[in-house]
Amino acid sequence: MTPLNPLIQRRTFLLAGGALMLGACSKSSDSSSSATTNSVAANTSVATEGYNTLWIPPTLTGTTFDLSVATTTKQLHDGAATPTIGYNGAEFWGPTLIMQKGASVQLNVTNKLDEETTTHWHGFHIPAEMDGGPHQTIAAGATWSPSFEVKNNAATFWYHPHMHEKTWTQMNQGAGGFIIVQDDTEAALALPRTYGVDDIPLMLTSRTFSSSNEFVLTTVTPYGDEMLTNGTLKAEVGLPAQMVRFRILNAEIERVYDLGFSDNRTFHVIGTDGGLLNAPVPVTTLIIAPGERYEIVVDLTADAVGASLTMQAFNGGHPFGFPGGEDAASGEVFGSSLNNTTFDVLHINVIAAISGAVTALPTELVANTLWTAADATSKRTIAITDTGPGSPFTFDDAGYSMDTINQTVTLDTVEQWSINNGKIFSHSFHMHDVQFSIVSRSTGEVAEYEKGWKDTFSIFIGESVSFVAKFDDFASTEHPFMYHCHMANHEDEGLMGQFLVVPA
Ligand SMILES: [Cu+2]
Structure with a gap:
């Protein structure tokens, strides 16, 4: 086969199509958790014809969080239920963990899969042995119990498997969940923060289904044909006519998503991966790459009750290299029916405002003092490399090895x-x-909405991106x-x- 698209030459995986881990449907429900579990009532119990009510993950609050990851199923299409992975009985994804900055937390992760996994606390500033990376494997049937102080600022984080060479397959089945860190600084601001009402977690992904409703996982394309928002196909939510916050995770x-609204309205970015911005940044579209989070606020105060609008991905017309911008259609190499087009992410019905609603945004949020290039006393450069057709992408011409330390920082x-x-x-x-x-970004200015604490960023073809961090604690x-x-x-x-x- 002679690929028309040179990118196929990079695909070296051995995974065949079809869903994985078709094990027993073992829905777990831990009664021993000392965290408080809250289910969330959706604003709209009956979705408009053609839509499904957006699933809002239940929350766990407290300082001890018991998680249990298992295979299960979710009824997504007519016919067979889709084999999935969820935490704590969720049918896709997991509960939202709500933590307080400064708290000492204990996590107990029980692996009810029939293979190893890990659970990584994405974005957390914690000791490496608590981090849940590829070294902190949890054997099938075992429980891993890390503990740490929550040092991060109020922001939206997430947990997900980080098992080397299994991350793709386990995440493809739905394994993951949100973590919301709260702190006094954020709590003092007049921002929407009623979870599931005017503060909505949004997890964006897409999947392609086999004829028997399994998620297809194939080296032909990494792009799904159908949008899943919080694991819901054709998702719809009722939102009050007031300021509404979204915590968006790609x-x-x-x-990659180029997010905006169907009426091209201006909205405000208020937070990046690791915290609030100094001030809300007005935009009409927002680029969000895999792993990134942005918190936004959309103003629905002038929207009539009963009106609707749609959050969309404006993924058409981008230059080559925009992931998901390829022309290839469903079933083709790098194909997807969502490629290079505008598609719906979330249908919104406007409902009555609630009492005490936030109706205006603060003009200032927090006082971040971000590191600048001038602060850096040490510099290093890392190249994204490969060795030609058929080879995988690597850093600095070296593939990943569990036994190799690639960088040492003091x-x-x-x-x-x-x-x-x-x-x-x-x-x-x-x-x-x-x-x-x-x-800095070699391709132009750093976007205003990126000028906050970050742990993940898009890096496009031919681009060089520089960042500055202090490696403390x-x-x-x-x-x-x-x-x-x-x-x-x-x-x-x-x-x-x-x-x-x-x-040192
Ligand atoms: Cu990559």
Whole structure:
């Protein structure tokens, strides 16, 4: 076969199509959890014809969080239920963990899968051995019990498997969940924060279904044909006519979203991966890559009760290299019926405002002092590489090895890392341990909405992106942190490295 698209040459995976882990449908429900479980009543119990009510994950609050990951099923299409993975009995995805900054938390993750997994606390500033990366494997049937202090600022984080060479397959089945960190600074601001009412977690991904309703996982394409918003097909939500906050996570395997609304209305970005922005940033569209989170507020105060609007992905017309911008249609190499087009992410029905509604946004939020290039006392450059047709993407010509330390950082150093992407596709770069500030993009200005604490960013073809971080608190000569592409297929094939933060 002579691929028309050179990108296929990068695909070296051995995975065949079809769904994985068709084990027993073991819905778990832990009664021993000392966290409080709350289910969330949706605003609309009956969806409009043609839509399904958006699933809002239940919440767990407290300081001890018991999670149990298991195979299960979800009825997504008529006919057979789709084999999936969920935490704590969820049919796809898992509960939202709500933590307080400064709290000491205990997590107990029980693996009820029939294979190893890990659970990574994406974005958390914690010791490497608590991080849930590829080294913290949880054997089938075992429980892993990390504990740590929540040092991060109020923001939206998430947990997901990080099992080397299994991340793609386990995430494809739906394994993951949100973490919301709260703190006093955020709590003092007049922002929407009633979970599931005016503060909506939105997890974006897409899947293709086999004729027997299994998720297709294939090396032919990483892009799904059907949009799943919080694991709901054709999702719809009722939202009150007031300021409404969304905590948006791109949980895709590879697709990037160019998000906006059907009427092209202006909305405000209020938070990045690791915290609130200094002030709301007005935009009409927002680029969000796999692993990234943005918090936005949309103003529905002038929308009539009964009106509707749609959050959409404006993924048509981007230059080559925009992941999901390929022309290929469903079933083709790099194909998807959602490629290079505008598609619906969430249908919104406007309902009556609730009493005490937030109807105006604060003009200022927090006072971040972000690291600048001038703060960096040490610099390093990492290249995204490959060895030609058929080879996987790598960093600096070396595939990932559990036994290789690729970078060593001295504790308390402020470093600038520059990632050079000279190769033929775009990526989403994520680094564990720290929140950083993006200080330059070779392709133009850093977007205003990116000027906050970040742990993940898009890096397009030919681009060099530099960021600055301080590596404080957690020195170890033994336990490494990861940096990697958050496109799970690229990560699994070896676009990942390890760094140690060693004592000064
Ligand atoms: Cu990548």
